[in-house]
Amino acid sequence: MHSFASDRQRPFHEFQLHPKFHHFWSAVNSECKVNNGGCSHLCLMSPGPKGYSCKCPTGILLQKDQKTCDKGMNNFLIVAKRTDVRKVSLDVPYTADVVLRIGNIKNVIALDVDTQGGKDLLDVF
Secondary structure, eight states: OEEEOOOSSSOOOOEEEOHHHHTTOOOOOOGGGTGGGGOSSEEEEOSSSSSEEEEOSTTOOBOTTSSOBOSSOSSEEEEEOSSOEEEEESSSSSOEEEEOOOSOOSOOOOEEEEOGGGOOEEEEO
8 A cells, every 4th residue: 555645834724645556646746746736725636727725624614815724713602512622613603513622521511611712721520
């Protein structure tokens, strides 16, 4: 198997090609290869004049420059289920929820969220 990954320091996605199939493919030039296409998060090849588009993680908006993602969800709900706590984005036109990484949760019955000071603080009861 051959592994392909970006050498930049931002988050990247890695994929593998089976040796039986990759010899049929020719190298593709992409704007995403150079500085991640200028995208802050994801650079995806696409048809059109630019040949790529920038995308953001689930539930986060792309800013007007079409390259930079917001720092996080601006408008959201915090939802508790018995075994996990989810953050549901209200910023995007699709339903997007992200499971928050919180220690070993067995039976959540209440939440307390403090968003003062630019940091989300969450207590689970």
